[in-house]
Amino acid sequence: MSAPRPEVWIKATSAGLYCEPGSFYIDPLRPVPRAVITHGHGDHARPGNDQVLATPGTIAIMRERYGEAAGGSLQALSYGETVISGDVTVRLVPAGHVLGSAQVVLEYRGSRIVVSGDYKRRPDPTCAPFELCTCDVFITEATFGLPVFRHPPDIQEIDKLLHSLGLFPDRCHLVGVYALGKCQRVLALLRRAGYEEPVYLHGALTKLTELYERLGVRLGPVLPLTGVAREALKGRIVLAPPSAIADPWSRRLPEPVVALASGWMRVRQRAKARGVELPLVISDHADWDELTATIDEVGAEEIWVTHGREEALVHYATKKGYRARGLALVGFEEDE
Amino acid sequence: MNRFAALLDALLFTPSRNGKLRLMKEYFATVGDPERGWALAALTGELVFGAAKPNQVRALAAARVDPELLEWSYDFVGDLAETVSLILPEAAGPEIPIPSLAEIVEQLKRASRDEVGRLLEPWLDALDATGRWALLKLVTGSLRIGVSARLAKTALAEWGGVGVDRIEEIWHGLIPPYRPLFDWLEGRLPAPETGDLPNFCPLMLAQPIEDSELEGLEPGDYLAEWKWDGIRVQLAARAGDRRLYSRSGDDIGAAFPEVLAAMPAEVTLDGELLVLRDGEVASFNDLQQRLNRKIPTSKLLQDYPAAVRLYDILREDAQDLRGLSFAERRRRLELWYAREARSGLDLSPLVPFTSWDELRELRNGARELGIEGLMLKRAGSTYVSGRPKGPWFKWKRGALTLDTVLMYAQRGHGKRSSFYSDYTFGAWHGDELVPVGKAYSGFTDEELRRLDRWVRNNTVQRWGPVREVSPQIVLEISFDSVHRSTRHKSGVAMRFPRIHRIRWDKPVREADSLEVLERLLT
Numbered sequence: 043m044s045a046p047r048p049e050v051w052i053k054a055t056s057a058g059l060y061c062e063p064g065s066f067y068i069d070p071l072r073p074v075p076r077a078v079i080t081h082g083h084g085d086h087a088r089p090g091n092d093q094v095l096a097t098p099g100t101i102a103i104m105r106e107r108y109g110e111a112a113g114g115s116l117q118a119l120s121y122g123e124t125v126i127s128g129d130v131t132v133r134l135v136p137a138g139h140v141l142g143s144a145q146v147v148l149e150y151r152g153s154r155i156v157v158s159g160d161y162k163r164r165p166d167p168t169c170a171p172f173e174l175c176t177c178d179v180f181i182t183e184a185t186f187g188l189p190v191f192r193h194p195p196d197i198q199e200i201d202k203l204l205h206s207l208g209l210f211p212d213r214c215h216l217v218g219v220y221a222l223g224k225c226q227r228v229l230a231l232l233r234r235a236g237y238e239e240p241v242y243l244h245g246a247l248t249k250l251t252e253l254y255e256r257l258g259v260r261l262g263p264v265l266p267l268t269g270v271a272r273e274a275l276k277g278r279i280v281l282a283p284p285s286a287i288a289d290p291w292s293r294r295l296p297e298p299v300v301a302l303a304s305g306w307m308r309v310r311q312r313a314k315a316r317g318v319e320l321p322l323v324i325s326d327h328a329d330w331d332e333l334t335a336t337i338d339e340v341g342a343e344e345i346w347v348t349h350g351r352e353e354a355l356v357h358y359a360t361k362k363g364y365r366a367r368g369l370a371l372v373g374f375e376e377d378e
Numbered sequence: 379m380n381r382f383a384a385l386l387d388a389l390l391f392t393p394s395r396n397g398k399l400r401l402m403k404e405y406f407a408t409v410g411d412p413e414r415g416w417a418l419a420a421l422t423g424e425l426v427f428g429a430a431k432p433n434q435v436r437a438l439a440a441a442r443v444d445p446e447l448l449e450w451s452y453d454f455v456g457d458l459a460e461t462v463s464l465i466l467p468e469a470a471g472p473e474i475p476i477p478s479l480a481e482i483v484e485q486l487k488r489a490s491r492d493e494v495g496r497l498l499e500p501w502l503d504a505l506d507a508t509g510r511w512a513l514l515k516l517v518t519g520s521l522r523i524g525v526s527a528r529l530a531k532t533a534l535a536e537w538g539g540v541g542v543d544r545i546e547e548i549w550h551g552l553i554p555p556y557r558p559l560f561d562w563l564e565g566r567l568p569a570p571e572t573g574d575l576p577n578f579c580p581l582m583l584a585q586p587i588e589d590s591e592l593e594g595l596e597p598g599d600y601l602a603e604w605k606w607d608g609i610r611v612q613l614a615a616r617a618g619d620r621r622l623y624s625r626s627g628d629d630i631g632a633a634f635p636e637v638l639a640a641m642p643a644e645v646t647l648d649g650e651l652l653v654l655r656d657g658e659v660a661s662f663n664d665l666q667q668r669l670n671r672k673i674p675t676s677k678l679l680q681d682y683p684a685a686v687r688l689y690d691i692l693r694e695d696a697q698d699l700r701g702l703s704f705a706e707r708r709r710r711l712e713l714w715y716a717r718e719a720r721s722g723l724d725l726s727p728l729v730p731f732t733s734w735d736e737l738r739e740l741r742n743g744a745r746e747l748g749i750e751g752l753m754l755k756r757a758g759s760t761y762v763s764g765r766p767k768g769p770w771f772k773w774k775r776g777a778l779t780l781d782t783v784l785m786y787a788q789r790g791h792g793k794r795s796s797f798y799s800d801y802t803f804g805a806w807h808g809d810e811l812v813p814v815g816k817a818y819s820g821f822t823d824e825e826l827r828r829l830d831r832w833v834r835n836n837t838v839q840r841w842g843p844v845r846e847v848s849p850q851i852v853l854e855i856s857f858d859s860v861h862r863s864t865r866h867k868s869g870v871a872m873r874f875p876r877i878h879r880i881r882w883d884k885p886v887r888e889a890d891s892l893e894v895l896e897r898l899l900t
Contacts, residue, residue: 188447188450188451188454189443189444189447189451189464189465190451190454190455190461190464190465191464192464192468192507194506194507209400209401209404210397210400288789288795288796289796290796290830291796292796293796297793300795308464308507309454309455309460309464310390310391310457310460310511311455311456311457311460313391314390314391315842315843317789317791317795317843318391319391319392319393319397319792320391321391351450351454353450354446354447354450354451357444357446357447358444358447361444
């Protein structure tokens with residue numbers, strides 16, 4: 043018997059990707075009976091599902107964020123282990139995106155599909171590295187699916203931040219970071235670059251940073267911002283969510299140099315429009331080169347693109363001889 | 379090139395003047411010759427070579443990347459130089475040597491426009507994305523990084539520990555990469571000799587004065603003249619060479635050939651550049667037509683004839699007159715003009731008066747075109763560059779005002795980036811509000827905080843950094859004059875609009891109409 047066509051057993055629905063013979067959704071957009079969650083970002087891990095399958099790291103993050111609402115029952119599956127759901131074998135392998143992030147490897151009657159979730163290929167001191175998994179169909183993200191997105195080495199961007207700190211020692215350096223993953227990665231990279239001073243955190247970042255520490259990721263001295271005198275923040279690094287950097291909140295800081303750590307900072311107009319003075323191109327997503335290299339390396343015949351700049355990546359894959367299509371899944375955010 | 383590219387990149391993103399100064403000073407201190415000299419030339423707009431056309435750059439990229447991916451990327455990024463710099467593959471490896479700015483400039487200066495493309499290719503391969511962006515900005519024309527020539531020179535002066543005027547005075551006798559200049563600033567050699575050149579003398583500027591402050595001054599100590607509404611310039615001629623300088627020391631002669639042609643020999647004069655028709659001053663808007671063009675067409679020259687109205691004489695036959703009193707210089711100017719009168723140059727007359735009240739009446743009566751107010755100059759004042767407090771005052775005539783309605787607010791920059799501080803306001807046209815201008819000054823910090831809060835609470839729509847607000851607040855705008863404009867939907871444009879008062883009390887229906895503004899057209 044030949045392997046089943048992929049569209050027979052995995053479907054893009056209005057609630058998200060649905061695996062029919064396994065009867066579960068992957069990163070569903072609204073509450074469902076059974077969900078496999080790739081990682082803890084709010085647009086992938088939503089609250090209110092009955093049964094949740096995810097890595098122990100992702101489950102810890104969901105509990106921290108949602109408490110009781112994280113799900114009816116939460117089943118942890120470590121990297122590399124398998125579980126059988128209906129006729130489908132499910133395995134989670136590292137995606138290198140944030141702590142706990144996973145690709146979902148699905149096998150059904152001799153056919154293998156890998157759902158990448160969000161991923162990156164370069165090393166990140168705060169999470170397990172991406173593991174390449176060959177497959178018949180690769181369902182990939184495409185957040186940075188244009189060839190203008192090529193992320194520089196992260197340490198070069200951290201050097202930019204430290205150089206600016208040397209140049210403007212009287213100014214506070216306010217860095218916008220996503221609360222899950224980016225915040226902790228920037229902290230870890232600062233430590234690797236030899237920066238041992240305490241880093242001040244906006245209140246919205248403390249819970250997850252403490253969780254990373256509890257899970258064994260060393261991030262060095264961090265201090266809450268509340269109650270710290272304005273004067274004491276001169277020459278200091280403050281991390282805050284991206285939404286806070288142009289908020290009235292930021293007025294308490296002494297002459298801040300406003301930085302933002304994101305793959306979007308590669309495009310100057312984007313950085314200018316957000317009032318960023320020091321753009322730091324640090325991304326937890328694959329850049330164009332990583333996306334295209336991965337497509338070639340997984341050995342799949344078919345490439346499906348879930349979200350992001352789908353048309354360019356579909357165009358590229360088609361020209362390379364793959365059967366490629368965009369799934370036009372909605373509900374995923376551009377923020378990172 | 380990498381250091382220069384990093385400097386341009388940082389300058390583009392740094393809003394504050396002090397931040398920009400610091401970045402440039404650090405660059406001059408840590409980069410050697412001739413690299414930093416060429417960088418200085420680029421920052422001051424002194425680099426001249428046959429610029430590449432955008433199409434050449436696009437063709438270069440299309441030859442190497444999938445054209446469809448290039449188009450999608452261009453759509454997303456919006457700027458060709460940036461798209462190309464980002465989309466080209468990274469350098470193959472460290473074995474390709476990165477060109478210095480000096481190499482790049484020296485080769486470009488020798489190249490014809492057609493050769494530029496061929497030169498660019500290996501450089502684009504060797505540089506990273508920031509380097510490529512800087513290179514493409516350099517070869518396609520202006521840098522647009524928010525740094526004026528004056529600011530770059532100020533950074534150089536602060537770094538070298540000299541006054542910026544010392545640099546301005548010798549600037550036009552120097553050529554890139556300015557090695558003697560750096561030798562002097564680093565203390566290895568005396569200041570460069572620039573010899574017989576029509577150098578720029580940094581301008582003396584006036585302080586604003588209000589009616590109430592006049593009573594403390596003795597009318598007999600001052601001479602008055604009209605403040606003409608053009609741009610301040612300096613004419614410098616020496617040893618057969620003629621220059622027309624803007625107030626910041628930029629050579630703008632090429633844009634005003636008729637003024638250069640009218641210029642006499644061996645003299646430096648201070649005056650106002652105006653569009654003059656039969657001795658009548660045209661509106662600033664007319665002058666703007668000329669200022670927009672680096673090289674004017676013959677039609678433009680005919681329709682908008684430029685001339686200079688003279689205020690002062692600074693050098694005559696190589697003799698520096700700046701140490702003389704204003705009264706004495708004025709006498710010398712009149713004597714000189716009596717000998718050298720010619721079309722294209724005329725004298726700004728003195729306005730005789732005996733009391734401040736008399737002068738105030740003269741000022742209020744002067745609604746005619748081209749007069750912004752009065753200048754008061756202490757008769758005994760020597761010519762000192764900069765804006766010293768005391769010797770010279772500008773006494774502007776009362777501003778015009780209009781009650782308008784706040785329509786849109788936009789986030790400011792730098793210190794104001796968390797505030798909605800740029801306001802677009804409109805006037806009534808029937809039942810509709812039409813935007814008539816934009817203002818970002820004239821309010822106190824407290825008023826800014828209140829407006830910011832109000833904007834956040836009364837937003838009806840958002841587009842990126844701009845918020846449309848519900849039309850509920852009347853802003854009383856003051857402005858110097860109003861002109862026809864094809865660039866604005868309303869068909870009019872104000873000069874120097876600023877917020878005079880925020881009329882929290884006034885109903886929006888009582889704001890002024892576009893017709894009121896049109897009656898004020900000059």
